[in-house]
Amino acid sequence: MALPLIVGFDGSKPSLAAAEWAAGEAMLTGSPVRLVLAHWPHREGTPVPDAYVRLQSEAVDLLGRTVEDLRARHLGLQVDYELLAGEAPTQLLHAAEHGSTLVLGSRGTGGFAGLLLGSTALETAGRAEYPVVLVRDHADPRLPRHDVVLGLELGEGRAPVIEFALAEAERRNSALRVVHAWLPSIWWAIGTLPPGDAERTAIQEDVTEKLQALLQPLAEKYPRVRLHIDVRTGSAAHILVDEANHAGLLVLGRRRQRAVSALGPAAHAAVHYGHSAVAIVPHA
Structure with missing residues (x-):
């Protein structure tokens, strides 16, 4: 079975571009796609703030809507999502540690929790032991490629x-x-x-x-x-x-x-x- 393409996702335009690139790649290779959103964990033993519960709910809703949109536009695409608690670079590296290709937006714009800023993508790419694809969201379609x-x-x-x-x-x-x-x-x-x-x-x-x-x-x-x-x-x-x-x-x-x-x-x-x-x- 083909390893999944792991997409670091935060709802920003670059992360949406990364998800779209991964979907196109998956249609060529037959690989599944997994959207991964990392967030700071709640400290155990303390009351869970309403704001924290709301943010988690919004994250799950955002991931679910993005998955459904990708499935609708790429028929036959295998795509799911995972919500992980912890520092974004570390969690993304763990998610792809079995040899998957990690796909990131190369310039975050303060999307959901601002988790994939450009520095995060570069740090992750610099630490990874497997390929990392950095995707921009403003490619000029008029340029020959x-x-x-x-x-x-x-x-x-x-x-x-x-x-x-x-x-x-x-x-x-x-x-x-x-x-x-x-x-x-x-x-x-x-x-x-x-x-x-x-x-x-x-x-x-x-x-x-x-x-x-x-x-x-x-x-x-x-x-x-x-x-x-x-x-x-x-x-x-x-x-x-x-x-x-x-x-x-x-x-x-x-x-x-x-x-x-x-x-x-x-x-x-x-x-x-x-x-x-x-x-x-x-x-x-």
């Missing part, structure tokens, strides 16, 4: 990121565009003779060959996915923001060894300034 783009660095341990992107491309019956950003050496920048086209071309060809060697063993398991490699010169942050404005889904890696909540500057830029859903996949 590639289906799946993978922002990839060279190095070991990136197989989980590559496989996630390949699987997403296969589900969408689309090509996978692999983007790698590189900056010229500082010696080139301050030297009296800037690098010519021949030097740049040689480096791009060398990087492309290394990317192909990294991708090919995993791509063989996804023969229907067409690969396009794009080696670009410039700041990774700027390039990924540009990609996040045009991708249907942008897939990025995150090193597990980084400090809690640290996604890296390029990933932060893509999440904050881009318009597409961004999948953050942890790797060694």
